[in-house]
Amino acid sequence: MLFGLKTELQKRLRSNGVLLRESLSNPELKQYSVIILDEAHERSLNTDILLGLMKRLIKHRASDLKVLITSATLDGLKVSNFFSGCPVLNIPGTIFPVEKFYSTDRPTNYIESSLRTAIDIHVKEAPGDVLIFMTGKDDIDKMVSKLEERIQNLEEGSCMDALVLPLHGSLPPEQQVRVFSPAPPNCRRFIVATNVAETSLTVDGVVFVVDCGYVKQRQYNPSTGMYSLDVVEISRVQADQRAGRAGRTRPGKCYRLYPSSIYQKEFLEATIPEIQRTSLAGSVLYLKSLNLPDIDILKFDFLDPPSRESLEDALRQLYLIDAIDESGQITDVGRLMAELPLDPSLSRTLIEANELGCLSQALTVAAVLSAEITLRQTRNKDMEGKRKRQELSDGSGWGDHVQLLQIFESWDQADYDPRWCSEHDLQVRGMKFSKDVRNQLSQIIQKIAKGPTDLQARRGRKSDPDYRKLRRALCVGYGNQLAERMIHHNGYHTVGYRTQLVQVHPSSVLEGDEYGKLPVYVVYHELINTTRPFMRNVCGVEQTWVKPILKKLEKLNINKLSGGSSALIDYEPLEEKQPGSPTKAAAAKQSDVDSKIQAARERYLARKGKK
């Protein structure tokens, strides 16, 4: 019945992102009498912000607004408490029972252990497909080839045929859809997958699930400004979600490669919501731009508040790129930025590019960067594609932003031919996504655009051969992500309120001068800590452009920034006076989240080290 209802409503459904945009121009959302927050259990950044806004809105529109929150797993009581005891309706699910088996110990090598379990199922169990959860592409590839090998070695005729299929996000679509065609007769399918199979994709025919108990997760550390991609333990909710995948068509079995004591005591109840794992610059800017009279970012009522540290980090970043002034008030530039559905740094770059007369190029860079991660093919080990891509950048060496621009312009010259992408080892999907984003951005920015927004590849280059305008715009937009080279070598340190030693990522196309020295100043798109802290997507900038940023850094005062109208109030005592208030909760230490993640990571590394 619910499904029917949803279909009926489909015409009126807006995505969370769109509702947030609508809030900008119409904060009371008067045109709606019912708002449905769907899939709230996924706890995306947008969902969490909307939950906070809805709570606020209900107070203002108590008589004429209904809010319905649907969730597959979200703890109803917690949400009910958040919304001052609103009613909870339970709709019983229809999935079949899934029997769970635990291993007695944590395996030292979960690939090997999954492999043995999978073979065991194949030999002993009744027909039915097997879904195996792994953490990433590398593990999946390894698992697929080993599994195929072991199955080959089984005695002929001892069991049914087998088909092993990988499934992960960077797989080309034509390979992804293979999992949707049912198994041939007398054949068992093994689907080796990442998280995609947990919620996003449903694979029919699965009766057995093998769960390694880990997941790859991206997190942001506000005290260093760095992201890391870690293998961490899953949560109980995730474990149950994975198990549930075995019971969609008939009763199933789930093999958990961890003891039940670990499930009970070590796993977190739920996955740490995105709002506590990501940089909040964009969200804070959004909330500031709503212009709600009584809004104070540090006291905003979140279901799970982000740390104080993370909010302050966002304020500092926004200040450095002119989105808020030194007392934390949103600026005119900030208002414009909030209208663009982009990272604040990219929005700022676009606005500056518009002033400098290189908007068209900046639009391309912003669009391509939004999809950059999925751009590169990882299929080919050889360097052919990389070499070909480098030819496209005709050796400008100014950095990765310029290269991405040139790649897109070349694709444009090739009339957006998908074959061109494959020839240059680029993912068609990512390139198409860039193209869509670019179109959307051009439309939004049309009303303030001072120059052409359509792609004008040749002309742009001719009028500015060194991309100075574009790089200057990037320098303003990424004023919060600036690094200075060491005197004697090509290492860098970040410039800002916290300093980190970092290096240019080896995949960068940034070039040195005749002595091999890289530019003295660069801006970067992100810091990612893998084997070492790396700057990814780097652009060389000039010293004179950097001066205004350094000046702002001198003036930066977090007490003023976070204060708004109550700039002089010291926060710590204020929180103590209001125990149990959201403010208190908002002060939840980032270190709590960090230490949870860190502990989970260490446990994983310790086990990995043992093998």
Add this chain to the structure above:
DNA sequence: GAGCACTGC
């Protein structure tokens, strides 16, 4: 000399 899970306005 590294190697990124998931989405998607």
